[in-house]
Amino acid sequence: MARSGLINSDRVLAALTKVNRAHYVQDIEGAYVDAPQYIGYGATISAPHMHAHAAENLLPLLHPGARVLDVGSGSGYLCAVFHHLISDGAPGKVVGIDHIPELVDWSVENLRKDGLGEAVDDGRIVMVAGDGRQGYPSLGPYDVIHVGAAAPKLPSVLVDQLASPGRMFIPVGSYSQEILQVDKDEHGNVTKKQLFGVMYVPLTDKDKQF
Numbered sequence: 001m002a003r004s005g006l007i008n009s010d011r012v013l014a015a016l017t018k019v020n021r022a023h024y025v026q027d028i029e030g031a032y033v034d035a036p037q038y039i040g041y042g043a044t045i046s047a048p049h050m051h052a053h054a055a056e057n058l059l060p061l062l063h064p065g066a067r068v069l070d071v072g073s074g075s076g077y078l079c080a081v082f083h084h085l086i087s088d089g090a091p092g093k094v095v096g097i098d099h100i101p102e103l104v105d106w107s108v109e110n111l112r113k114d115g116l117g118e119a120v121d122d123g124r125i126v127m128v129a130g131d132g133r134q135g136y137p138s139l140g141p142y143d144v145i146h147v148g149a150a151a152p153k154l155p156s157v158l159v160d161q162l163a164s165p166g167r168m169f170i171p172v173g174s175y176s177q178e179i180l181q182v183d184k185d186e187h188g189n190v191t192k193k194q195l196f197g198v199m200y201v202p203l204t205d206k207d208k209q210f
């Protein structure tokens, strides 16, 4: 991906290189293919280039010691990438939330297989089951919020949980979706920028997912 210009940042390249995608998929054969893959329960692990885009977009706020919330954390892959990006010299925190408890348990297993058991045990990575549309206020505010499922409209609850400054990367839309970059500046002013069109699993009610 770096050679073909899909990754432009050395920091993102280094973080992605530390995460073995084979630990976060069901079908090992497709682990290193740049495509999404079904992971059960109506969910998919995103394609590596989407994870790279998200990490590069959020990079200015992913400083050592940062707090990150990953809504719709699924396989846990992106939580691992974020962990590596914020752990250089200071203990940051990555909170992953997904509403499918089985996926949350599986993501913890995946993180352990990928060598991140200690970070899970000491709370640098926290994986929780719950409705991510409510965010996870008790561990916020967050320098970065990544949303891995498409919301019909921008949830104000999540904007409230952004730190000042902070940035959110979120797919928005029901039929046609696009990525919104939501920035909160140091005074709390919020600005939005449309980035590009995407197709994500919806951010929805648990019983509507299958």
Ligand code: SAH
Binding pocket: 042, 043, 044, 045, 046, 071, 072, 073, 074, 075, 076, 077, 078, 097, 098, 099, 100, 103, 130, 131, 132, 133, 148, 149, 201, 202, 203, 204, 205, 206, 209
């Ligand atoms: N980014 C993850 C998963 C993407 S699929 C990865 O790459 O592995 C989207 C995920 O969002 C699914 O795991 C799904 O269960 C979750 N999801 C959908 N609606 C949700 C909600 N309301 N609250 C929490 N998680 C939700």
